Amino acid sequence: MARLTGALATVSAALIVAFTGAALAQDKPVELRYTTGAPPKTPWVMQLDRFAKDVDEQSMGKMKINSFINAQLGNEQDTMQQVARGRIDMGGFSVAAAAALVPELSLTSLPFYFDSAKQQDCVYDNYLIPYTTNALAQKGVVFLGWTHVGSGNIVGKKPYKSPTDVKGLKARSAPTKTGAAFWVALGANPNPLGITEWASAHQTGLVDVSDAPVTYYVPSGLGKIAPVYTRTNHVDSGGIVVMSKVVYDKLSADQRNALQAAVGKRTAAQLRAEIRGFEEKILELHLKNGGEIVTLTPEERAKWQKALEPAWPQIVKAVGGNAEAFFNLMEDAKKKCGA
Numbered sequence: 001m002a003r004l005t006g007a008l009a010t011v012s013a014a015l016i017v018a019f020t021g022a023a024l025a026q027d028k029p030v031e032l033r034y035t036t037g038a039p040p041k042t043p044w045v046m047q048l049d050r051f052a053k054d055v056d057e058q059s060m061g062k063m064k065i066n067s068f069i070n071a072q073l074g075n076e077q078d079t080m081q082q083v084a085r086g087r088i089d090m091g092g093f094s095v096a097a098a099a100a101l102v103p104e105l106s107l108t109s110l111p112f113y114f115d116s117a118k119q120q121d122c123v124y125d126n127y128l129i130p131y132t133t134n135a136l137a138q139k140g141v142v143f144l145g146w147t148h149v150g151s152g153n154i155v156g157k158k159p160y161k162s163p164t165d166v167k168g169l170k171a172r173s174a175p176t177k178t179g180a181a182f183w184v185a186l187g188a189n190p191n192p193l194g195i196t197e198w199a200s201a202h203q204t205g206l207v208d209v210s211d212a213p214v215t216y217y218v219p220s221g222l223g224k225i226a227p228v229y230t231r232t233n234h235v236d237s238g239g240i241v242v243m244s245k246v247v248y249d250k251l252s253a254d255q256r257n258a259l260q261a262a263v264g265k266r267t268a269a270q271l272r273a274e275i276r277g278f279e280e281k282i283l284e285l286h287l288k289n290g291g292e293i294v295t296l297t298p299e300e301r302a303k304w305q306k307a308l309e310p311a312w313p314q315i316v317k318a319v320g321g322n323a324e325a326f327f328n329l330m331e332d333a334k335k336k337c338g339a
Contacts, residue, residue: 029064030255032247035079035091037071037195039219043278044092044239045069047147047271054265059258075194076100077175084140086246094149094195095238096174098132101139103319104326105132106178109152110315111234111308113330115339117276122337123330124238125268131329132240135322142248144259146268147239148275150213154230155222156202159294160209161230163307172201172210177318182211185311195220202226213237215275218282223291229283230294232304 034052038044045067052065073079073088076097082088084101099106107113108128114120124146133143154160167187173179175192183190191207195216201207202225210226211234217223241263248256283293296304316327 029059029062030251031064031066032089032243033068033073034065035068035071035073035083035088036093037069037076037079037097038092039070039216042215042219043274044147044215047266047274048092050266051262054262055259058261058265059255063255063258071194071196075196077194080141080242083242083244086140086244088244089247090144090241090243092147092239092241094174095240096176096179098136098240098242099176099178101141102132102135103177103321104323105135106174106176106319107316107323107327107330109174109176109178109235109237110312111182112305113312114236114334117236117272119334119337119339120236120238121269121272123333126337127329127333131326136242137245140245142243142245144241144243144263146271147241148268148272149237149239150215150275150279151233152211152213152235152237153232154209155212155217155226156209156228156230157226158228159230159292160228160232161294161296161300163304166209169208170206172198172207177320178315181311181315181318182308185308185314198222199225211235214279214282214286218286218289218291223286223289227291228294229286229291231296232301234304234308 034048036044036048038048048067048069052067055063055065071079074082076093077100079088079091080093080097080100083091095105095108108124114123129143136143154166160166163186166183169188171183171188171190173183173190173192175194180190180192188209191201193201193207198210198212199220199222202210202222210222212222214229217229223229251259287293316323
């Protein structure tokens, strides 16, 4: 009888340990690795910190975002591929990085394509989401929403007031066919590099000139190496927040709802406004640090536009695949959105 009692006690203790372990496992929050190339002290990181807090609140502590900023997990193109494969859970990227999976998305960065920020935002928010969602889903990626990168301008060690000023130079291009074709149209020699390589490429003389968003240009240190910022404003690049479909499909309905609720707390319009508002503050800081800002006259900017707009058909052709259909979608959307 004593042996039986002892055996029962042992079984009971084992069951208690098992049930306690299961309960603890259930209580442990789901941790999601979020990657971004954004440097510290930028609005992108501020937005990410806020998003992580929103996810925690919406899930009542059952989901946690682990942030990896400043390309800690690799450059944008590589980490976008890792998200598609389920090796990284989610991330915030430039649309140029998303073009590693869906090349035609790079056409949103055609130089001088949109007539205004209002038109661009209308096209993105009202006409590009279904296409982008479906195209990324075929690559194993869930589209969560738009964010923003910012206005692209020309940077180097001297002013570039005319498109002929860059002819023959070594140029850092986005690692997309659209990015390379931009420089080819200007007679420069493109070298496709990820954002984490920009500063070192200028420092070593690998490139002479780049186009860069100001929100990255100063915080990354590139502004100290290539201190002259020529405001062509030839593009206002979009950003995108995505998640691995493999990871998303493993979440419970409640977890998905919490994630979507966290995304929905901040509209794309709000995120864009924060980035755009930050640009002028960053330019002021650049001047204080000894940098130079060159503002083009309307006539000078028109020369850049005249040199680049005719390249649109060649860029669309170079991208290939579904590029023509996507370009036509953007053209129709522009007409519907107006100027």
